[in-house]
Amino acid sequence: MIPATGKPSLAPKARLRFDRISGGDMLLYPERGLALNGTAASILKLCDGDRTVEGIVGELHREYLDRTDDDVRHEVSEFLEDLLKRGLLRVLG
Amino acid sequence: MTEAHRPYTLVAELTYACPLHCVYCSNPVDLARHAATLDTASWLRVLREAEGLGVVQVNLTGGEPLLRQDLEEIVEEAHRLDLYTNLITSGIPLERERLARLRALGLSNVQVSIQDSRPAGSDRIAGTEAFHRKLAVARWVKELGFPLTLNTVLHRENLDHVEEVVALAEELHADRLELANTQYLGWALANRRALIPARAQIEKARSIAAAARTRLEGRMEVLFVVPDYYAEFPPSCMDGWGRRFLVVSPDGLLLPCLLAHTLPDLTFANVREGPLADLWNDSPGMNAFRGESWMPDPCRTCDKRTVDFGGCRCQAYHLTGNAAATDPACTLSPHHGLVEGAREEAVAPGAHLVPFRYRWPRA
Ligand SMILES: C[S@@+](CC[C@H](N)C(=O)[O-])C[C@H]1O[C@@H](n2cnc3c(N)ncnc32)[C@H](O)[C@@H]1O
Ligand code: SF4
Ligand code: SF4
Numbered sequence: 002m003i004p005a006t007g008k009p010s011l012a013p014k015a016r017l018r019f020d021r022i023s024g025g026d027m028l029l030y031p032e033r034g035l036a037l038n039g040t041a042a043s044i045l046k047l048c049d050g051d052r053t054v055e056g057i058v059g060e061l062h063r064e065y066l067d068r069t070d071d072d073v074r075h076e077v078s079e080f081l082e083d084l085l086k087r088g089l090l091r092v093l094g
Numbered sequence: 095m096t097e098a099h100r101p102y103t104l105v106a107e108l109t110y111a112c113p114l115h116c117v118y119c120s121n122p123v124d125l126a127r128h129a130a131t132l133d134t135a136s137w138l139r140v141l142r143e144a145e146g147l148g149v150v151q152v153n154l155t156g157g158e159p160l161l162r163q164d165l166e167e168i169v170e171e172a173h174r175l176d177l178y179t180n181l182i183t184s185g186i187p188l189e190r191e192r193l194a195r196l197r198a199l200g201l202s203n204v205q206v207s208i209q210d211s212r213p214a215g216s217d218r219i220a221g222t223e224a225f226h227r228k229l230a231v232a233r234w235v236k237e238l239g240f241p242l243t244l245n246t247v248l249h250r251e252n253l254d255h256v257e258e259v260v261a262l263a264e265e266l267h268a269d270r271l272e273l274a275n276t277q278y279l280g281w282a283l284a285n286r287r288a289l290i291p292a293r294a295q296i297e298k299a300r301s302i303a304a305a306a307r308t309r310l311e312g313r314m315e316v317l318f319v320v321p322d323y324y325a326e327f328p329p330s331c332m333d334g335w336g337r338r339f340l341v342v343s344p345d346g347l348l349l350p351c352l353l354a355h356t357l358p359d360l361t362f363a364n365v366r367e368g369p370l371a372d373l374w375n376d377s378p379g380m381n382a383f384r385g386e387s388w389m390p391d392p393c394r395t396c397d398k399r400t401v402d403f404g405g406c407r408c409q410a411y412h413l414t415g416n417a418a419a420t421d422p423a424c425t426l427s428p429h430h431g432l433v434e435g436a437r438e439e440a441v442a443p444g445a446h447l448v449p450f451r452y453r454w455p456r457a
Contacts, residue, residue, distance in 0.1 A: 014241030014269050018176055022148045029178040031203045031243050031270055088315050
C-alpha cells in the first residue's frame with residue numbers, strides 16, 4: 002500500500018506524451034505504451050515527486066466535483082498501485 | 095488511415111554492419127545484397143513522417159546502430175519529435191563520452207544485449223571478445239541515469255544459465271530483462287541444429303523467470319519470450335502484418351517486419367520513392383497479409399486469428415516454402431511436423447557436435 006504521505010513520480014523509464022491522433026495522453030516505456038483515460042492522465046500529471054498522494058486526491062477532487070472524496074481516493078490508489086507493480090512509478094517519503 | 099493500421103513503433107535498422115557475429119543473429123543471411131544505406135537526411139525525414147503517421151516510439155537498431163556516425167543527429171531529431179527513443183545495441187564500439195552525449199541529446203532508454211552470464215560462453219556465441227566491454231557499457235548506462243534493458247537471446251547453450259543471467263541483471267540494476275528465446279530466422283535458422291534446446295531446458299528456465307518476475311515486481315520487469323517451437327499456438331508476430339510496427343531496413347525498404355524482404359514475390363517500396371504515409375497505406379507488400387482474406391485453413395475459421403494473425407509469415411515461408419501458409423509452429427498447422435522434427439534434433443545423439451555458422455562477414 003502506498004502511504005497517503007508518499008510522494009509519487011514517474012519512474013525514469015516512463016514518459017507521458019500527448020497523442021494527437023486519439024486526443025488523449027499515453028504513458029510510454031520500453032517497447033510499450035498505455036493509452037490513458039482522462040482521470041488517469043490527470044492523476045499522472047500531478048505525480049511530480051512533490052505532491053503527496055493525499056494532496057493529489059485533494060486536487061483531483063476539486064476537478065471532479067461529482068465524485069465523493071472516497072471514490073477519488075480509491076481510484077487514485079488503485080491506479081498508482083498498479084503502476085508501482087509495473088515498475089512505472091517511484092514513491093518517496 | 096484507420097486505427098486498424100496505425101503504427102505506434104518505428105523500427106529503424108540503421109545499418110546491417112556489426113562488429114559481432116552472433117550465431118543467432120536474426121539479420122538476413124544475404125546481407126551483402128543490401129548495399130546502399132540511407133543517408134542522414136532520409137532518416138530524419140523517416141522520423142518526421144513516421145511521427146506524422148502516429149508513431150510514438152522508435153527503436154534504433156541494426157546491425158549495430160553505434161556504427162552510424164550520425165546517430166547523434168538521429169537521436170536529436172527523435173527527441174525534437176517527442177518520440178520515446180530506444181537504442182538497441184551490442185554496446186560495441188562505445189565510449190562513455192559518446193553515451194553521455196546521447197543522453198544529453200534526449201535518448202530515452204538503452205538496451206544492451208549480452209549473450210550469456212559467462213564470459214567464455216558469451217564471446218563464443220558472439221564470435222568476438224566482447225563480454226567485459228558490454229558489462230562496462232551497461233554500468234555506464236545506469237551511471238548516466240538512463241533506464242537499462244538487458245537482453246539475452248536464449249538457446250541450448252545458455253538456457254541452463256538463466257538464474258545467473260537474472261542475478262547479473264540485478265547486479266547491473268537493469269530496469270527490464272528480456273529473456274528472449276531464439277526465433278529461428280536469419281542466421282538462427284542456419285544454426286538451428288546447434289541452437290535448438292530440449293523441452294526440459296525451456297520448462298526449467300520458464301519457471302526460474304516466473305519466480306524472478308514475482309520476486310522483482312516493481313523493481314525489474316522480467317520478460318520471458320516463449321519459443322514458438324515449443325508453444326501450442328504461435329505468438330502474434332509484430333502484432334499483425336502492417337498494423338503497429340513500421341520497419342525501415344538499412345537500404346530504405348519500408349517493411350512490416352525485419353525479414354519481410356526475404357519473402358519472394360512481394361514488392362516493398364523504398365522510402366526514397368515518396369511520402370511514408372502513401373507507402374505505408376498502399377505499397378503492395380504492406381497490404382499482402384493485412385486483414386484476413388489471405389488466410390488459409392485452419393486459420394480462416396480459427397477463433398485465435400484475431401489474436402495471433404496466423405503467426406509469422408517469414409517462418410511460414412522459410413519452413414514450408416509458402417508465405418501464406420499457417421505458421422508451422424502452430425499445432426493446428428498441417429506442416430507442424432517440420433517443427434516437431436526440428437525439436438527432435440535437439441535431443442538426437444551428437445546434437446551438441448554441430449558446428450556454428452558465424453554471422454558473416456567476420457571482420
Ligand atoms: C539484431 S539485434 C541488433 C542490435 C544489436 N546489434 C544487438 O544485438 O543488441 C536486435 C535485437 O534482437 C535480438 N536478436 C537477435 N537475433 C535474435 C533471434 N534470432 N531471436 C530473438 N532475438 C534476437 C538481439 O539480442 C537484440 O536485442
Ligand atoms: S545480434 Fe549480434 S551479430 Fe546481430 S546485429 Fe546484434 S550484435 Fe550484431
Ligand atoms: S490455426 Fe492459425 S489462427 Fe489458429 S492458432 Fe494456429 S496459427 Fe493461429
